[in-house]
Amino acid sequence: xxxxxxxxxxxxxxxxxxxxxxxxxxxxxxxxxxxxxxxxxxxxxxxxxxxxxxxxxxxxxxxxxxxxxxxxxxxxxxxxxxxxxxxxxxxxxxxxxxxxxxxxxxxxxxxxxxxxxxxxxxxxxxxxxxxxxxxxxxxxxxxxxxxxxxxxxxxxxxxxxxxxxxxxxxxxxxxxxxxxxxxxxxxxxxxxxxxxxxxxxxxxxxxxxxxxxxxxxxxxxxxxxxxxxxxxxxxxxxxxxxxxxxxxxxxxxxxxxxxxxxxxxxxxxxxxxxxxxxxxxxxxxxxxxxxxxxxxxxxxxxxxxxxxxxxxxxx
Amino acid sequence: xxxxxxxxxxxxxxxxxxxxxxxxxxxxxxxxxxxxxxxxxxxxxxxxxxxxxxxxxxxxxxxxxxxxxxxxxxxxxxxxxxxxxxxxxxxxxxxxxxxxxxxxxxxxxxxxxxxxxxxxxxxxxxxxxxxxxxxxxxxxxxxxxxxxxxxxxxxxxxxxxxxxxxxxxxxxxxxxxxxxxxxxxxxxxxxxxxxxxxxxxxxxxxxxxxxxxxxxxxxxxxxxxxxxxxxxxxxxxxxxxxxxxxxxxxxxxxxxxxxxxxxxxxxxxxxxxxxxxxxxxxxxxxxxxxxxxxxxxxxxxxxxxxxxxxxxxxx
Numbered sequence: 001x002x003x004x005x006x007x008x009x010x011x012x013x014x015x016x017x018x019x020x021x022x023x024x025x026x027x028x029x030x031x032x033x034x035x036x037x038x039x040x041x042x043x044x045x046x047x048x049x050x051x052x053x054x055x056x057x058x059x060x061x062x063x064x065x066x067x068x069x070x071x072x073x074x075x076x077x078x079x080x081x082x083x084x085x086x087x088x089x090x091x092x093x094x095x096x097x098x099x100x101x102x103x104x105x106x107x108x109x110x111x112x113x114x115x116x117x118x119x120x121x122x123x124x125x126x127x128x129x130x131x132x133x134x135x136x137x138x139x140x141x142x143x144x145x146x147x148x149x150x151x152x153x154x155x156x157x158x159x160x161x162x163x164x165x166x167x168x169x170x171x172x173x174x175x176x177x178x179x180x181x182x183x184x185x186x187x188x189x190x191x192x193x194x195x196x197x198x199x200x201x202x203x204x205x206x207x208x209x210x211x212x213x214x215x216x217x218x219x220x221x222x223x224x225x226x227x228x229x230x231x232x233x234x235x236x237x238x239x240x241x242x243x244x245x246x247x248x249x250x251x252x253x254x255x256x257x258x259x260x261x262x263x264x265x266x267x268x269x270x271x272x273x274x275x276x277x278x279x280x281x282x283x284x285x286x287x288x289x290x291x292x293x294x295x296x297x298x299x300x301x302x303x304x305x306x307x308x309x310x311x312x313x314x315x
Numbered sequence: 316x317x318x319x320x321x322x323x324x325x326x327x328x329x330x331x332x333x334x335x336x337x338x339x340x341x342x343x344x345x346x347x348x349x350x351x352x353x354x355x356x357x358x359x360x361x362x363x364x365x366x367x368x369x370x371x372x373x374x375x376x377x378x379x380x381x382x383x384x385x386x387x388x389x390x391x392x393x394x395x396x397x398x399x400x401x402x403x404x405x406x407x408x409x410x411x412x413x414x415x416x417x418x419x420x421x422x423x424x425x426x427x428x429x430x431x432x433x434x435x436x437x438x439x440x441x442x443x444x445x446x447x448x449x450x451x452x453x454x455x456x457x458x459x460x461x462x463x464x465x466x467x468x469x470x471x472x473x474x475x476x477x478x479x480x481x482x483x484x485x486x487x488x489x490x491x492x493x494x495x496x497x498x499x500x501x502x503x504x505x506x507x508x509x510x511x512x513x514x515x516x517x518x519x520x521x522x523x524x525x526x527x528x529x530x531x532x533x534x535x536x537x538x539x540x541x542x543x544x545x546x547x548x549x550x551x552x553x554x555x556x557x558x559x560x561x562x563x564x565x566x567x568x569x570x571x572x573x574x575x576x577x578x579x580x581x582x583x584x585x586x587x588x589x590x591x592x593x594x595x596x597x598x599x600x601x602x603x604x605x606x607x608x609x610x611x612x613x614x615x616x617x618x619x620x621x622x623x624x625x626x627x628x629x630x
Contacts, residue, residue: 152465157574159572160572162569162570168565251566254478254479255460255479255482256476257471257474258471285496288478288495288496
């Protein structure tokens with residue numbers, strides 16, 4: 001019996017790796033630097049070299065491994081093809097096939113987009129544990145999303161599934177988003193977006209605010225901390241940002257209606273304060289039904305990716 | 316071999332019924348009045364009585380029928396339970412179990428929400444034919460939606476899947492929607508919503524407009540016809556409504572990213588004019604990717620429900 005599975009979450013700086021029991025127990029994790037030079041040709045061999053030693057060090061053989069899941073920071077086609085992955089230097093590659101060959105050709109490998117597999121991880125052993133359909137939302141530098149319905153990732157027919165950060169929400173926004181659009185969710189609800197909103201509010205107000213002490217370097221965490229401490233302008237800022245998030249979750253509820261939303265990323269460290277504020281606006285925009293998705297915090301942090309990669313090979 | 320399947324689309328006024336070959340060919344269709352009195356207890360027996368005769372008249376027996384699919388105008392729980400269906404007078408009923416018993420207990424029956432099964436019908440033999448994931452949008456009195464991913468209906472964990480008519484879109488809306496919210500898509504993009512928008516535009520403008528001839532009885536069709544004929548206020552109205560539709564489709568593309576959107580309902584009779592206008596705004600709000608879902612017209616009209624009901628039993 002193959003009772004172990006392996007998750008490999010490939011980021012632009014490091015590759016996070018983990019060995020799991022198929023029950024979901026993490027038995028070892030480590031990182032390998034991501035060597036992006038030479039079109040990223042060293043990335044998978046570097047990972048495989050360490051992985052082989054790790055398997056042996058745990059007294060295991062390839063026969064004990066049910067599969068290896070890979071997460072990559074970019075679009076993955078349904079057949080596992082990666083046309084281009086800017087953050088890794090990859091072009092026209094089938095990463096799962098290459099990984100399988102590097103490991104001797106006997107271990108099944110799968111590949112998925114990193115935001116999607118992180119959602120799967122949170123469903124397996126994180127904030128969404130025990131549920132079968134969730135939407136995971138990551139509030140970091142941008143806003144990422146991963147959609148799981150009936151235990152399966154919804155990647156979409158053109159790789160756009162779960163790209164919720166670019167949903168147009170704010171009609172009056174004048175600045176452009178990286179995507180070329182204007183008024184995208186991530187322009188107002190990412191860590192970057194929250195800090196920017198705070199700076200805008202400070203600039204157009206004469207009110208005293210503790211936020212002024214941080215100057216241009218103010219972060220989303222500073223804004224959250226000031227809001228929790230009762231700072232009026234910080235509260236206004238968080239209310240604006242969380243209203244867009246609550247509205248967005250309401251939109252998602254009326255489309256796929258998951259069992260729960262699982263909120264992660266740096267901004268989610270604001271905890272219950274953030275969730276309660278999002279919940280308030282979510283309720284306002286979902287009047288059709290009293291019975292609706294829950295909103296919970298993610299629990300796996302940066303490990304969500306390796307959990308999800310490992311879970312991916314269990315289907 | 317059971318080479319036939321049956322679709323029963325139960326509406327508030329009539330029950331539409333069809334016998335299909337499993338290939339998708341419709342071989343007979345008929346209607347039965349919906350008797351809502353007595354808590355709707357006669358509806359299924361009425362349907363069964365006619366259906367038995369129809370099966371015989373086509374030289375078939377129950378053994379030739381692979382299954383019977385029922386569509387009901389209200390929420391259906393995953394186990395087939397209907398807690399309440401206002402339009403039929405039903406309370407606490409398992410319609411598929413009852414139908415199966417009425418037909419002798421040997422034919423498998425399934426039940427689904429009517430908007431969802433209509434989407435399945437359009438995917439099977441309509442505007443979405445040949446595709447595996449579509450979102451069907453019905454622009455009628457309200458705005459209905461049905462979401463199909465990998466050939467399966469996404470009904471949602473609380474029956475809210477595909478309730479796109481109640482997605483909040485218009486921040487400045489002052490009137491309330493039936494759902495208790497404000498600024499729902501169907502307030503501006505349903506047939507009712509388009510007519511209302513036209514009346515608002517006429518009231519606040521001094522421009523001459525052919526739309527004025529219709530007075531308070533103006534319909535969405537009148538607005539579309541005037542717009543096609545070059546009437547300035549009618550064009551403005553259609554641009555506003557179609558901008559919300561294009562924006563909404565962009566939101567849906569960034570959530571589930573179907574292969575295609577299939578637009579049906581009375582408003583869709585405006586044809587290419589409507590689709591082209593929606594497409595214009597859809598492109599504006601989906602700048603992330605040149606590769607995106609198509610927007611096509613539904614083709615089955617009022618028969619989409621019976622097609623979808625019949626298709627439901629083939630899985």
